[in-house]
Amino acid sequence: MPIEIWLIFILCVMIIASIAALEIKDILSSIIAIGVVGLGVSLSFLFLQAPDLAVVQFLFEIFALIILVRAFVKKEFHQHEETKNNLLISIVTIVVLGLLFLLSLPVFQNLPVFGQPLMTVSEYYLFHGALQTGAANLVAAIILDYRAYDTLGEVTVLFTAIIGTLSILKIRSKEKNRETSNE
Amino acid sequence: MIVYLLCFILFLVGIYGILTKRDLIKIILSIGIMGYAANLMLILFAYRNNSIYPILSEGKAVSQMVDPLPQALVLTSIVIELGTTAMLVALALRLYEKYKTFDITKIRRLKG
Amino acid sequence: MNKEPGMTLIVKTVTRISVWLIILYGFYIIFHGHLTPGGGFGGGVIIALALLNVLLAYGKDFTRKWLNIKLLENFESSSITLFLIVGIIGMAVGGSFLFNFIDKGTLFNMLSSGTILPLNIIIGIKVAMSLFLVVLALAAYNFDKGDEQ
Incomplete structure (x- = not known):
């Protein structure tokens, strides 16, 4: 199949x-x-x-x-109140998204056919990757050797997101500070 | 062709959720759906007929491997997606603490 | 028995045995990242899931006592600096940032592919620590009062 x-x-x-x-x-x-x-x-x-x-x-x-x-x-x-579903908004959104779908149909006809990708850069990686990096896993060769700078940026983004999450969770609101200082 | 269209429909379902839902949790889930669709679309572009995974081993021809470049891009994208999901969850919890609701139409009125 | 935080005795015993096996498996995935599917991202998540297993089974107070949280935070913050240091050594040796300066070795060997192995280990530590710290912060968050305990 x-x-x-x-x-x-x-x-x-x-x-x-x-x-x-x-x-x-x-x-x-x-x-x-x-x-x-x-x-x-x-x-x-x-x-x-x-x-x-x-x-x-x-x-x-x-x-x-x-x-x-x-x-x-x-x-x-779970006890949040039932928001009444606005039917008009849903219908308008579906119609607009349907129009978007129809208008973007020509784009998909210009794309390469499924199963026959453009392999311009990747051919180089496939044929030279094992010799130049010594890694059997070519995906690892790309993310940590050819494009390691991208990975550094990705690690930076992850670091920023995690620091943001920790500071959002650990910060204390103003009212709480006032209560504790009054006590 | 039809696979691309179905993947695009999945992306549109995510946009529909963001535009119409009032619950913050549903909006976070919609952002997740859009991320899945984008990752899957990149990998669909990389597939080559009758080919194998791009990992070398004995007796595998290099000329019959799928495109490894989109796989490398998507691998980093998945990780960032989880980081942003955690950040959105933290923001939603903070908003719940302040307004006691997840309904964005009620969060909109500013107070304090 | 019931007053202890966490789950039942059976879950705790199984966790005590299995958590080290899961961590070992995570390190296996990380160290073979340049030979087999996996690598720093997948192995890091496996280690984070093992620590999360302890957190779910024993409760957050025990986990905070068992692990040195400050040490984990330092690991998490310093791993990105280690990545930069590897890149700068490459610049000093080979003339370009993140140059692969270690000997490539032979294909399919454990110690091959130069800097890919150290960078995989750094990324694995980074992902594991950061994801676990997020879950720990979520567990410490008090939902009713919205304040850290």
């Missing part, structure tokens, strides 16, 4: 799961539906011959699920 049929099946499951995640009222169910989408992405990476990415995506999906469940699944959070 060609790989394209498998991919179409997985993508349909992912689209249904993402719509379910957005429409279900219960927070725990929608987080689990997001887990279905992420594991579908991991499975498609496996079909598309990217085992590196499949491993990393699988682990990160589990980690993201733990963070989201730990943060949002609390009893009092």
